[in-house]
Amino acid sequence: MEILVCVKRVPDTSENEIELNGAGNDIDRDDLVYSVNEWDNYAVEEALQIVDKVGGSVTVISVGDDESEEVLRREMAMGADKGILLSDDAFENVDGRGIATILKAAVEKGNYDLIFTGAQADDGAAQVGGMLAAMLDVPFASLVNTIEVNGDKLKIGREIEGGNQEMYEIGLPCVLSIQTGINEPRYVGIRGIRKVASVEIPTLGAADLGLDAAAVGASAARVQRTDYFLPEMGDGAEILEGSTEEIIDKLVELLKAKGGLK
Amino acid sequence: MAQIFAYILHKDGVVDDTALELAAAAKKIDAGATPNAIVVGAGDALDGVCNDMAASFGEVWKVANDALTYPDAEIVRNLLANILPADSTVLFAHEHLGMDLAPGLSVKLDAAFVPDVVDIEGADGSTLKLVRQEFGGAVSAHVNCDASQGAVMTIRPGVFAADESKSAGGQVVDKSAEAGDLAATRKFLEIVEAEAGDVDITKSEVLVSCGRGIEDEENLEIAFDLAKAMGADVSCSRPIVDAKWLPKARQVGTSGQTVKPKVYLACGISGSFQHMGGIKGNPFIVAINKNAKAPIFQVADVGIVTDMLDFLPELTEKIEEL
Numbered sequence: 035m036e037i038l039v040c041v042k043r044v045p046d047t048s049e050n051e052i053e054l055n056g057a058g059n060d061i062d063r064d065d066l067v068y069s070v071n072e073w074d075n076y077a078v079e080e081a082l083q084i085v086d087k088v089g090g091s092v093t094v095i096s097v098g099d100d101e102s103e104e105v106l107r108r109e110m111a112m113g114a115d116k117g118i119l120l121s122d123d124a125f126e127n128v129d130g131r132g133i134a135t136i137l138k139a140a141v142e143k144g145n146y147d148l149i150f151t152g153a154q155a156d157d158g159a160a161q162v163g164g165m166l167a168a169m170l171d172v173p174f175a176s177l178v179n180t181i182e183v184n185g186d187k188l189k190i191g192r193e194i195e196g197g198n199q200e201m202y203e204i205g206l207p208c209v210l211s212i213q214t215g216i217n218e219p220r221y222v223g224i225r226g227i228r229k230v231a232s233v234e235i236p237t238l239g240a241a242d243l244g245l246d247a248a249a250v251g252a253s254a255a256r257v258q259r260t261d262y263f264l265p266e267m268g269d270g271a272e273i274l275e276g277s278t279e280e281i282i283d284k285l286v287e288l289l290k291a292k293g294g295l296k
Numbered sequence: 297m298a299q300i301f302a303y304i305l306h307k308d309g310v311v312d313d314t315a316l317e318l319a320a321a322a323k324k325i326d327a328g329a330t331p332n333a334i335v336v337g338a339g340d341a342l343d344g345v346c347n348d349m350a351a352s353f354g355e356v357w358k359v360a361n362d363a364l365t366y367p368d369a370e371i372v373r374n375l376l377a378n379i380l381p382a383d384s385t386v387l388f389a390h391e392h393l394g395m396d397l398a399p400g401l402s403v404k405l406d407a408a409f410v411p412d413v414v415d416i417e418g419a420d421g422s423t424l425k426l427v428r429q430e431f432g433g434a435v436s437a438h439v440n441c442d443a444s445q446g447a448v449m450t451i452r453p454g455v456f457a458a459d460e461s462k463s464a465g466g467q468v469v470d471k472s473a474e475a476g477d478l479a480a481t482r483k484f485l486e487i488v489e490a491e492a493g494d495v496d497i498t499k500s501e502v503l504v505s506c507g508r509g510i511e512d513e514e515n516l517e518i519a520f521d522l523a524k525a526m527g528a529d530v531s532c533s534r535p536i537v538d539a540k541w542l543p544k545a546r547q548v549g550t551s552g553q554t555v556k557p558k559v560y561l562a563c564g565i566s567g568s569f570q571h572m573g574g575i576k577g578n579p580f581i582v583a584i585n586k587n588a589k590a591p592i593f594q595v596a597d598v599g600i601v602t603d604m605l606d607f608l609p610e611l612t613e614k615i616e617e618l
Contacts, residue, residue, distance in 0.1 A: 048508055051589050052431040052435055061435060156431055159412065160395050163399070164395075165399045191488065192392065193392065195551065197490030198488065200484070202368075202483060203482065204483075208482075214535075256408035256445070260440055264435060265436045265591075265594070271593045271594070271597060271598055272598050273599045285600070285611065288582075294502050294528070295526055
């Protein structure tokens with residue numbers, strides 16, 4: 035089984051407070067800690083586990099700038115066999131459709147049975163996998179949280195409401211977007227990273243992919259973010275202040291009044 | 297202005313709450329528009345759903361076929377690509393079917409796609425002025441969408457007040473014959489129901505709920521200690537279940553359990569919309585989080601900006617002394 039996993043380098047929201055920059059046109063990216071998108075990490079782990087069972091190889095791919103290479107290398111340290119970076123000045127500020135178009139061109143240069151994306155990334159869009167599948171004209175399922183390989187077919191589960199699962203049989207090749215919790219991603223140590231530190235990661239640009247820069251780039255984007263702003267807070271919570279003891283006394287009184295203590 | 301369509305979710309003859317939210321969203325795109333609804337399905341209950349929707353939409357496009365007994369996103373995507381006029385604006389709820397169906401539909405229709413829309417500021421010609429959130433709700437973004445070749449959008453459930461006017465006086469139009477081939481390459485097998493847990497948190501009156509701020513599985517003990525002192529149960533947010541520290545049955549959120557306690561202590565929980573979507577009945581919410589900018593503080597009644605790992609044991613001690 036040849037598996038391609040699409041990954042993205044994102045600010046780690048559990049490590050950073052996300053704030054606006056002075057101009058309000060972007061988040062403040064100084065001193066941000068970046069990491070691989072959490073959903074993508076589960077997707078890589080799932081690909082590795084499938085290949086462990088049925089054989090094959092795992093390739094990780096990312097659309098991004100040079101710094102995305104560190105994310106590819108991290109996933110290769112987990113066990114992915116190969117990394118590919120898709121990078122070009124023309125790819126800056128593309129929309130989701132543009133990302134899917136770039137990935138489609140790269141997919142067509144390979145021979146993949148199965149393509150994973152994370153269910154969503156830092157922008158919460160959850161769009162690239164479904165678009166990529168439609169462009170490739172192959173089956174798609176989103177929010178996948180179980181996969182069982184049965185020959186040339188997969189039995190998959192999708193996460194739906196209330197902890198229930200929607201089960202499908204789906205043929206290969208196909209695109210699946212992977213939900214967190216599908217597995218327990220393995221730990222990557224410094225030694226693992228060192229092992230792959232000098233592995234060459236090919237970089238492909240628009241020309242290598244046979245893409246017309248004007249057709250995929252920002253000028254072609256029909257969806258464009260114009261600025262960031264902070265959501266209005268509404269009334270917001272009453273913040274309890276004072277010493278810990280004072281706060282606890284106030285909170286206990288409130289809990290008593292609201293039926294929170296039995 | 298191009299026609300606006302809303303895809304209606306329904307189950308067992310009951311229309312989902314999001315249907316009239318989509319009607320409201322359509323009117324924010326164009327106050328003068330009479331949006332249309334699309335209702336697909338099978339069986340006797342379908343006509344009732346269509347008739348209900350005719351009160352709120354101009355035309356209700358019905359597609360009835362036994363292949364649609366369960367709404368497989370692949371089949372519905374194909375039929376929508378067959379029946380929708382070019383350049384339409386199509387609205388879905390941002391939930392598991394919309395997420396499965398809509399991105400691919402936008403490619404098939406060659407329309408622009410905007411997911412998880414939380415507000416609509418209007419239209420300037422064929423440019424839609426929309427609002428989204430990024431980074432788990434930490435920041436909002438204005439988004440321009442060029443809808444000149446059509447647009448597909450998913451709308452976050454619960455953010456638009458339902459349009460209850462029911463004054464559209466619409467009609468049902470049977471489009472079943474135009475739906476095309478309803479075969480699918482992927483095959484729906486079954487729904488697997490969630491396993492019941494050792495505690496039914498949907499019945500709990502008081503919940504001590506913990507999120508990523510718990511940091512380590514061993515620290516769960518302090519949440520259980522507090523819950524014991526309060527006479528509460530322990531629930532959690534998604535990362536705790538993903539890490540396999542607690543079973544799925546204890547997860548609060550749209551993909552977990554819907555709870556309706558009197559008091560909800562959110563400890564180290566950022567407050568994503570998927571998590572808050574699982575809390576009903578307007579409980580008294582106490583947020584304990586060391587990040588003063590966590591979105592949970594926007595929706596909580598009372599907030600304490602502190603590390604839950606230090607605060608919870610002290611609170612437990614105080615309550616035990618009472």
